[in-house]
Amino acid sequence: MTADRTLVIEAPQASVFEYFTDSARWAAWWGAGSTIDPRPGGRVYVRHPGNVEASGEVVEVTPPSRIVFTYGFDKGQPFGPGASRVIVDLERVPRGTRLHLVHEFPDAASRDHHVQGWRYQLSLFANVVTNEIHADAGALADRWFAAWAEPDAAARAAALEALAAPGVRVRDRFSAVEGVEELTLHIGAAQRFMPGIRLERSGEARHCQGTVLADWTAQGADGQPKGRGTNVFTLDADGRIESVTGFGAP
Secondary structure, three states: OEEEEEEEEOOOHHHHHHOOOOHHHHHHHHOOOOEEOOOOOOEEEEEEHHHEEEEEEEEEEEOOOEEEEEEEEOOOOOOOOOOEEEEEEEEEEOOEEEEEEEEEOOOHHHHHHHHHHHHHHHHHHHHHHHHHHOOOHHHHHHHHHHHHOOOOHHHHHHHHHHHEEEEEEEEEOOEEEEOHHHHHHHHHHHHHHOOOOEEEEOOOOEEEOOEEEEEEEEEOOOOOEEEEEEEEEEEOOOOOEEEEEEEEOO
């Protein structure tokens, strides 16, 4: 009896694989105290909430694409240590990494008991991985806002190329542009019609699996507030900005 889960995580394959081979990262998505020894015969240990403990051993490791390990509960219910097998395959795809997990169980009841558990655990996993990949999301938003205030076109283009994908898409009440070249020219025009306006991030940026919300305020050349709003950034697996949608507050 097997449970089968597939999802795409917007992170590089090697980075995703580290969460199956590094004990600190393993514990980040399983729970404090969980460990893994990433070599054939190495111990797998999971401490679930409520001090429920599970263990097994690593069967196969092929960096950065495959790991196989056994798994079971130390108290023997619903099955004992090492009584099931987990197979994880990672594949590089355009959006990041496709994770395919197959969990082989001793019986159907055990499988049914774990279906929602894996749905939840891999959702948590995706968040933990992408939180590390995009740990500087706030600084990225700051660099984006700074590029909109850069008066030199060459410097502005270089700044945008460093933080955004070549085909970056921008949508707001005054923008419907695509690509760094178009965006560089568009920002220059905005500076002519709205001289001295600067956007600054307001509060902490909020991140979830490659989507970032950053509130902003607009300051005039006289230092007075001219407006506020929120930008929604989508990031690619390498941490670059793929698209931005801006919402001005009423």
